[in-house]
């Protein structure tokens with residue numbers, strides 16, 4: 001595991017939190033990062049994408065809006081530049097292409113129903129703010145993971161929005177690798193950030209946004225990491241974050 005100040009190989013001076021490292025290096029078909037606000041999810045998504053692009057794999061980034069896509073895309077570009085990887089950004093067509101490998105990242109907002117179908121040869125799909133994305137667009141994008149691909153991997157990254165949300169269903173599937181962390185697990189945030197959230201949020205909403213708990217706000221249902229032991233899912237999943 002990388003220590004603070006130790007550079008992430010070939011990606012500039014990136015120190016990764018243990019859970020970011022676990023996420024980025026996961027080899028599972030479906031990897032879910034269920035984490036509190038500000039825990040470094042978009043950073044993790046961007047570094048994951050840059051790694052695959054440099055390996056020569058193409059993929060797609062989904063986020064609720066173009067503005068949300070930009071947050072993750074900025075990290076991708078920053079990492080590529082830090083590692084002196086040349087790329088061109090086709091802004092009108094909404095993709096970036098790494099010159100050496102020819103691999104592309106298409107970025108699409110799920111608020112639009114355009115530009116997802118028809119893409120092929122994609123090895124990975126990254127969905128940032130997944131719980132706020134439309135499931136229909138996600139399902140459309142899944143159909144692009146085909147053709148001449150190097151591997152097939154799906155990454156869902158989000159602060160949870162209850163068990164009624166589609167991401168919960170994905171997280172419960174047997175092939176999913178689940179990594180759950182709280183905002184307070186982040187080594188990058190000052191204590192003031194948490195205190196601000198704590199003063200502004202309360203109760204179930206605070207638990208959802210900071211502790212990454214599965215809460216159906218309206219139904220007042222609570223299901224968080226500490227409940228895993230008590231429930232039938234059992235110890236193995238709690239310890240490894242993986243559903244067997």
Ligand SMILES: Nc1ncnc2c1ncn2[C@@H]1O[C@H](COP(=O)(O)OP(=O)(O)OP(=O)(O)O)[C@@H](O)[C@H]1O
Pocket residue numbers: 014015016017020036037038039040041042043044159188189
């Ligand atoms: N590996 C890292 N190295 C340095 N800083 C980091 C790292 N990961 C995250 N950060 C910093 O932590 C802060 C939050 O990161 P980020 O925006 O990725 O979190 P997030 O979980 O996506 O937030 P939100 O819940 O608002 O979407 C940012 O200031 C970011 O620069």
Ligand SMILES: [Mg+2]
Pocket residue numbers: 041042043071
């Ligand atoms: Mg984010």
